[in-house]
Amino acid sequence: MALSAIKPGTEVAERSLRDILRPVADRLRNLLSNSAQFTLRQRSELTFALGVALCAIAREEGGAANLQDAVNLLNSSIKNIDRTREPLAWANVQQYRGVALLELGAETVGIEILDDAVAAFRSALDERPRERLALDWAKTQYSLGSALIDLGTRKLESSYLIEAIAAFDAALTERTQERTPTEWALTTSTRGLAVLMLALQEDVGITKLNEAIVLFQKALEATSASVTPIPWGGIKLNLGLALSHLAERQPGGGALADALSTCRSVLSVWTREEVPKLWVKAQNNIGSVLNRLAEQETDSEYLKESEDVLRAALEVCTPELSALLWATVQATLGVTLVKIAETEIELQIPLQGQILRIDPQQPMHWLTREQDLIHGIQRIQQRDSALSHLEEAVNAFRNSLDEFPRERLPVVWAEIQHNFATALTRLGEQEEETSYLLDALCRVNLALEVWTYDHFPWFWAIAKNTLSWIFIRLGERQEEPEISRFESAIEACQKASQVQTPDNAPLAWAKNQNYLGIALYRIGGAQNNLASLHAAASAYSAALEVFRSLSMSSEGIENNLRRVQVKIQELS
Numbered sequence: 001m002a003l004s005a006i007k008p009g010t011e012v013a014e015r016s017l018r019d020i021l022r023p024v025a026d027r028l029r030n031l032l033s034n035s036a037q038f039t040l041r042q043r044s045e046l047t048f049a050l051g052v053a054l055c056a057i058a059r060e061e062g063g064a065a066n067l068q069d070a071v072n073l074l075n076s077s078i079k080n081i082d083r084t085r086e087p088l089a090w091a092n093v094q095q096y097r098g099v100a101l102l103e104l105g106a107e108t109v110g111i112e113i114l115d116d117a118v119a120a121f122r123s124a125l126d127e128r129p130r131e132r133l134a135l136d137w138a139k140t141q142y143s144l145g146s147a148l149i150d151l152g153t154r155k156l157e158s159s160y161l162i163e164a165i166a167a168f169d170a171a172l173t174e175r176t177q178e179r180t181p182t183e184w185a186l187t188t189s190t191r192g193l194a195v196l197m198l199a200l201q202e203d204v205g206i207t208k209l210n211e212a213i214v215l216f217q218k219a220l221e222a223t224s225a226s227v228t229p230i231p232w233g234g235i236k237l238n239l240g241l242a243l244s245h246l247a248e249r250q251p252g253g254g255a256l257a258d259a260l261s262t263c264r265s266v267l268s269v270w271t272r273e274e275v276p277k278l279w280v281k282a283q284n285n286i287g288s289v290l291n292r293l294a295e296q297e298t299d300s301e302y303l304k305e306s307e308d309v310l311r312a313a314l315e316v317c318t319p320e321l322s323a324l325l326w327a328t329v330q331a332t333l334g335v336t337l338v339k340i341a342e343t344e345i346e347l348q349i350p351l352q353g354q355i356l357r358i359d360p361q362q363p364m365h366w367l368t369r370e371q372d373l374i375h376g377i378q379r380i381q382q383r384d385s386a387l388s389h390l391e392e393a394v395n396a397f398r399n400s401l402d403e404f405p406r407e408r409l410p411v412v413w414a415e416i417q418h419n420f421a422t423a424l425t426r427l428g429e430q431e432e433e434t435s436y437l438l439d440a441l442c443r444v445n446l447a448l449e450v451w452t453y454d455h456f457p458w459f460w461a462i463a464k465n466t467l468s469w470i471f472i473r474l475g476e477r478q479e480e481p482e483i484s485r486f487e488s489a490i491e492a493c494q495k496a497s498q499v500q501t502p503d504n505a506p507l508a509w510a511k512n513q514n515y516l517g518i519a520l521y522r523i524g525g526a527q528n529n530l531a532s533l534h535a536a537a538s539a540y541s542a543a544l545e546v547f548r549s550l551s552m553s554s555e556g557i558e559n560n561l562r563r564v565q566v567k568i569q570e571l572s
Helices: 018-033 040-061 064-079 087-107 112-126 134-155 158-172 181-201 207-221 229-249 255-266 276-297 300-316 319-346 364-380 383-402 410-431 434-450 457-477 483-496 506-527 530-549 555-571
Strands: none
Touching (some): 040 064, 064 087, 134 158, 181 207, 319 410, 410 434, 457 483, 483 506
């Protein structure tokens, strides 16, 4: 009876299983503690069943303890199976042992766990020939592909992702839409995830992103919220993630609004009570999309909603539930708090939305006096609120990194380090503390150890833009302008523009041009160099054209352009 009750745990999780499997797991434990009358083979069956049950429970509840117990049980089970006499049973245990290792690997630091998972799946394939066990063979191919995705993202090697796609293609030869629609959808979606990871590593454009989106959309056609809520929700989140990345590279196309509605729809079936861990994942993705919407549409209401969504997630998600997920939500909350602080910093400027009117006939000292007045008011109005949010963001990033070592997921670790740097830079601007800027500089350079030009050109360019911003602030911090800092900022901008162009990333390129203009203006002003000043004016004008075409606020760039025009006229 116990073994038959465990059967749903070995199938595709079409609904929440933990309430079914918890009492069964207790029954199996009781049987194993009183197993003197069982043979070694029967005991092996019971340990296998309990291992599968704990793995299924952990998938919904989170936590590494159940997964480690599952791995230990499955290791024990396979010792009592003679591979030569029972190759199929041996392969079956290897399959689920690989699944347990794969899920444990997602919760722990050691990359060798994922290597063990891949080895387990390859061993299972040796005893599961396609000719005799087509669907079991396809199932293991799917599991192998999933493990290779994790290895590819950990080791930063696209070859694993390419191999994963090949494994999914093999599985899809048997997992057809007509024969096994749910398994087909799951395999198609996970193949899309591999393509998405490749897009983030290699593709500066949007070709692979669009390919991944098409795969997710196709997979959704074969699932439903009512019949297969768990796979359906997972595919929805993958689609939302891909749309969000597309919007980053093609702003203004409506992809972010689609991403938000896609992620929100998951909450209709992934409830806080039934699947808390999955619910937290959905909340985190929603918060992340809201942050990007707030930046794109300059609407602080999105940030308020993001903060509420993420704080609600943290009420459920503790380090005990999932240290990795808790750290991820902390990092997303940190991004939200930085953006809230940025809106408060912008509100410190009087007459928000008004352009600073500059009379070209007035001398430069008049313009400087006006600028000093604005900076003085900036330091007074709403400063405390902005500082409070920035300090909380810094704490959130620190908390996240405490649970998120580089070895676990280096790409996400690099993103957290980069976002941490933006918080420190903002804090350094407000507090006028050079130490914050120097810490920010170190953290961006740490991110660049992972976000290399060869592996992650898109993110490499983003980090280079951030570097230019920090160099500018450091150069301005000196009593006398530090030309070498501005020269470093120019170099960083020029490198970023090798990847981000007006065609493939207009908004990012425009921000890059604004930073370039600031650095050139500082050098031109310090050295009375007309060539640098004219180059600054050209950079500002190019940035302004893009911001206006995207209907985005451009007062700051317009003021920068007017300022350099006054300086040029003064020198001329």
